[in-house]
Amino acid sequence: MDNETSLRNERKRGSGVKVVYDILRDEILDLELPPGSPIDEVQLSERFGMSRTPIREALVRLAGEGLIDTLPNRSTMVSQIDFLNMHNYFDALVLMYRVTTQLAAKYHRPEDLEAVRALQADFAAAVEAQDALAMISTNAALHLAIAEAGRNPYFTSLFSRLLNEGRRILRLYYQSYNDRLPRRFVEEHDEIIDAVAGRDIELAERLAREHAEQIVAQIQKLLVRGDRLDVRL
């Protein structure tokens, strides 16, 4: 805990905000800070060994991405996951899967595919090792890399936001299923990457849609089953 405050004097000017932002963001997305957790500015300033000003700036950015909610003059806390309107999330996620993969097939350059294939290898390794957290993050990184090969920042930024939200939801998923491993995803990824590499736009779009819809169906099956997840609605 104190290795964060120990950085107090060796910190470059302007880097503090990014450190706080990155750490808090990861803690929120990994459910280390579950939805509803109170965010206290002075507590954070003590923890990170810096004044409230840079903490505040990091919080403003997190609020901008909807990861925390701020009640004026009152408390601020980690935002809730909206399980009731989850279909909105799924609609957006599936569409972005389709669009970004399609654009990747259209606009990717050779060097993009190297990065994508490397991340796919990471994902396969995570599945083999049954490392849930690694599976989640490498999966997100892989699809984001595909999206970036499509070169449309408007889509990639929304997709990135959705994948992050997904980290919170998938974390719950793996949490309640004790790291069961969908090895099939590895094969599906390979098919998608091949379609993109072959510039088969229609096929890439179809595979991406099927891939996305399958994931959504699995999560929905879990949610409908009514398991009480350890996060209050």
Add this chain to the structure above:
Amino acid sequence: MDNETSLRNERKRGSGVKVVYDILRDEILDLELPPGSPIDEVQLSERFGMSRTPIREALVRLAGEGLIDTLPNRSTMVSQIDFLNMHNYFDALVLMYRVTTQLAAKYHRPEDLEAVRALQADFAAAVEAQDALAMISTNAALHLAIAEAGRNPYFTSLFSRLLNEGRRILRLYYQSYNDRLPRRFVEEHDEIIDAVAGRDIELAERLAREHAEQIVAQIQKLLVRGDRLDVRL
């Protein structure tokens, strides 16, 4: 100019950031602050009669939406419009037009249509009055209202961002065309609204796509024509 500083003492706690944010945002989107304009914190703090802290928070939020660019430890300025990769913008815009209108036809409630129809009246009035700025803002408000009837915050937030960016581009459009008025847009809007009201999902989607593609085509025609807009690339 000084009516802003005169609010110094009558301001409610916490409202300052929003005021600064809203005003700067409008000034940027209306090209009152053209791309590349330097943003000076002390200057703004003098102008608005408040300390740099709330100014800074407003700037962080504007940066989060990509409306200003901040170089660490150096200057911060209004972000450029990326004319070279404009097709990315158009792709995203057309898709969001389609998706949000489609969802509106699916999920809208009666009270949504009242708001939409009211805004459509505003737009028609702006066209009649040949008020370019009003046309731009009412058009954006109208389509955003339709999007909100679709009730998917992920799409509406991206769409809102795109429509805002569009305000900057359309401002250039009208600027160089001396407020020529596309009266046809009013009729197209009416058709779209009717399709939404009739819950004809396919028709709504098709009309929205045609509407969007037509606007895009007009703007592209302008851009290809190579008119030197009074904003540097």
Add this chain to the structure above:
DNA sequence: TGCATATTTCTTGTCGACAAAATAAATACA
């Protein structure tokens, strides 16, 4: 005891001041 009001405490919002980068200006040197 139950409820309304006053007081305290706690957290956030704002301020003015100082320190660190970076840029611009000025000086020294060839």
Add this chain to the structure above:
DNA sequence: TGTATTTATTTTGTCGACAAGAAATATGCA
């Protein structure tokens, strides 16, 4: 005169302190 180095200026990043709201606690009164 031109270039390199040093100094000054400007602008941002950070800090500690204070004040305002809201919540929690305590007090007064029936």
